[in-house]
Amino acid sequence: MTATVSTVRQTTPPEPGGRPAGRAVTLRLGPVSARFRWRAVVVPVVASAVVVVLGALSLGRGDYPIGVGDVLRTLAGAGEQGQRFIVLDLRAPRILVGVLVGAALGLAGALFQTFARNPLASPDVLGITQGASVGAVAAITLSGGSSAGELLGGLGVPLAALAGALGAGALLFTLAWRSGLDGFRLVLVGIALWSAGQALTDWLLTGAQIHDASAAYVWITGSLNARSWDQAEPLLLSLAVLVPLALAAGRVLGVLQFGDDTARGLGVRVARAQGAVVVVAVLLVATAVAAAGPIAFVALIVPQVAVRLTGGSRPPLLASALCGAALVTGADLLTRTVLPEALPVGILTAAVGAPYLLWLLVRGRRTPA
Amino acid sequence: MTTSTPDAPPLSAPTSDGRVRLAAEGLRLAYDDRVVVEGLDLTLTDGSFTAIVGPNGCGKSTLLRALGRLLRPAAGRVLLDGRAIQRTPTRDVARALGLLPQTPVAPAGLTVADLVARGRHPHQSWLRQWSAEDEAVVAEALSWTDMGDLADRPVDELSGGQRQRAWISMALAQGTDLILLDEPTTYLDLSHQIDVLELVARLHAERGRTVVVVLHDLNLAARYAQRLVAMRDGVLVASGTPHEVLTEQLLADVFDLEARVVPDPVAGSPMVVPVRRLRR
Ligand SMILES: Nc1ncnc2c1ncn2[C@@H]1O[C@H](COP(=O)(O)OP(=O)(O)OP(=O)(O)O)[C@@H](O)[C@H]1O
Ligand SMILES: [Mg+2]
Numbered sequence: 130m131t132a133t134v135s136t137v138r139q140t141t142p143p144e145p146g147g148r149p150a151g152r153a154v155t156l157r158l159g160p161v162s163a164r165f166r167w168r169a170v171v172v173p174v175v176a177s178a179v180v181v182v183l184g185a186l187s188l189g190r191g192d193y194p195i196g197v198g199d200v201l202r203t204l205a206g207a208g209e210q211g212q213r214f215i216v217l218d219l220r221a222p223r224i225l226v227g228v229l230v231g232a233a234l235g236l237a238g239a240l241f242q243t244f245a246r247n248p249l250a251s252p253d254v255l256g257i258t259q260g261a262s263v264g265a266v267a268a269i270t271l272s273g274g275s276s277a278g279e280l281l282g283g284l285g286v287p288l289a290a291l292a293g294a295l296g297a298g299a300l301l302f303t304l305a306w307r308s309g310l311d312g313f314r315l316v317l318v319g320i321a322l323w324s325a326g327q328a329l330t331d332w333l334l335t336g337a338q339i340h341d342a343s344a345a346y347v348w349i350t351g352s353l354n355a356r357s358w359d360q361a362e363p364l365l366l367s368l369a370v371l372v373p374l375a376l377a378a379g380r381v382l383g384v385l386q387f388g389d390d391t392a393r394g395l396g397v398r399v400a401r402a403q404g405a406v407v408v409v410a411v412l413l414v415a416t417a418v419a420a421a422g423p424i425a426f427v428a429l430i431v432p433q434v435a436v437r438l439t440g441g442s443r444p445p446l447l448a449s450a451l452c453g454a455a456l457v458t459g460a461d462l463l464t465r466t467v468l469p470e471a472l473p474v475g476i477l478t479a480a481v482g483a484p485y486l487l488w489l490l491v492r493g494r495r496t497p498a
Numbered sequence: 499m500t501t502s503t504p505d506a507p508p509l510s511a512p513t514s515d516g517r518v519r520l521a522a523e524g525l526r527l528a529y530d531d532r533v534v535v536e537g538l539d540l541t542l543t544d545g546s547f548t549a550i551v552g553p554n555g556c557g558k559s560t561l562l563r564a565l566g567r568l569l570r571p572a573a574g575r576v577l578l579d580g581r582a583i584q585r586t587p588t589r590d591v592a593r594a595l596g597l598l599p600q601t602p603v604a605p606a607g608l609t610v611a612d613l614v615a616r617g618r619h620p621h622q623s624w625l626r627q628w629s630a631e632d633e634a635v636v637a638e639a640l641s642w643t644d645m646g647d648l649a650d651r652p653v654d655e656l657s658g659g660q661r662q663r664a665w666i667s668m669a670l671a672q673g674t675d676l677i678l679l680d681e682p683t684t685y686l687d688l689s690h691q692i693d694v695l696e697l698v699a700r701l702h703a704e705r706g707r708t709v710v711v712v713l714h715d716l717n718l719a720a721r722y723a724q725r726l727v728a729m730r731d732g733v734l735v736a737s738g739t740p741h742e743v744l745t746e747q748l749l750a751d752v753f754d755l756e757a758r759v760v761p762d763p764v765a766g767s768p769m770v771v772p773v774r775r776l777r778r
Binding site: 160246386393443 | 588629
């Protein structure tokens, strides 16, 4: 069997605004072959390194600072009882939830934006995270009230959020579907769902007890506070299934980017492929939001940042996932250490995200999706 | 007959052996309840070069989409190599037949090389993503359409003519021997129209491709195609050689146009000189 690796020098386009494609690598081993852009390989590798470093820093920082050496010793299985508890039971699951939620949101955003051919098509804008908020807020504020409230309260906030997100996803899908999904229609329907969800949330909050309302507010902002292995484990399991499925969709997404006719002409069953992508993306968002609440803007911004880093015409899937993980881990570390009070991480991502989005809109004539 | 432009290929180049590649039988095409094409029969033989002409909105694009399996017929059927196309898997169709839609959109930032590479999609799989054959075919398609120098430019920054060549290059890379093109010359100035049609004619003459192209310019259609198909209001009105089809009577019937038909001084094909529009 022969393996060949060749690099092809691709020149930088002379036009301003064109993203240079960069060097391409071709890999061939027997019947297996693939082609990558160097930058599409380098960006995920660097992002992974950033996640590891931030995660390691995060393990040591907090109300009880622990030295790097002690952290490593604890991870290796040694270390004293108290440190083991803080590192392994308090901080590790919280950091892991941050990493996984960031990855899920980044990946889901990239999926949505690519197949809808619209950089606005992110789960925040499409009302899916809003659906999760409705579920969670209903569970928090209605429990103890009506019988429906009892039922929701019994579900627990994460499951209610999951149900809300899946419900919103299903509604979005049914309302936007017309023998296929049109990106523009999807965004319009999504915005309508978003406002309906917003109204419902507000209505629930106005009728709520004050302590319920403040708990609901914290949840709506998206927070990693007090996340434990109870959240980390189901998240890890579901992502173990969903991430490979999403990455496998990459090849088809490269064709779905075109109009439906072109994609079909290239042998893609468009409706089926779109349906599969939406289902995977909605499940990714739903599990992420159930674990940490709707951490704002991650799914909207990360894919757009990632595509600017890697170059190319669409948000890269793997790089979006890893950049999402890096963003949430970094934001969490900041809120826990530098900032005076432990803010919910969602406030920081929103504070960074909104100006960034504006900057994109003001500056951008190119909005690859 | 046709195609004897100054440096046109010899007429004898791809004679069809009469084998039917693509056929429409009793086709009725509709969007929801609105019938657009009714009772249409058409056969396209191997190695033929056909132009479809007709007024705006008469159903040319609709017919082409049905021939390419992008639209399910409300009645009747399309046969690809004798087999009902609706029962042929999407991927098999994509390996046999390439279709360039009327207004294809390339995603922002996609380079010409990447666009053309996407043409290989029907030949690729999860494991086999970029074979030596893919690479060779794409390189060949780029150089054959003269797009080599523009390979790294984003498609959305090309001129209309360059963009059209890029899409034709992609259709070539798809490697199908049946190619359907919907108005490949729209938005192009005359010299670029000729440029694109020469390319299509070479695809037919040198590559032996069976070509169907929707065109609005009757004179160019008559010059390049071996066969014209004229449509009006979703009905096939006439089909035959340009000389048979482009008559003054037909121009009146199909286009509501009073016109003289004279021999093209360059190619000898029929040439339409409009007089005025007829009121119906
Ligand atoms: N997606 C669609 N939904 C509903 N009606 C459509 C659709 N596409 C085309 N039509 C209608 O079908 C008829 C035929 O359209 P078609 O695009 O096939 O015409 P055409 O001959 O290609 O016209 P042109 O020369 O302008 O491209 C028109 O009346 C058009 O309005
Ligand atoms: Mg048309």
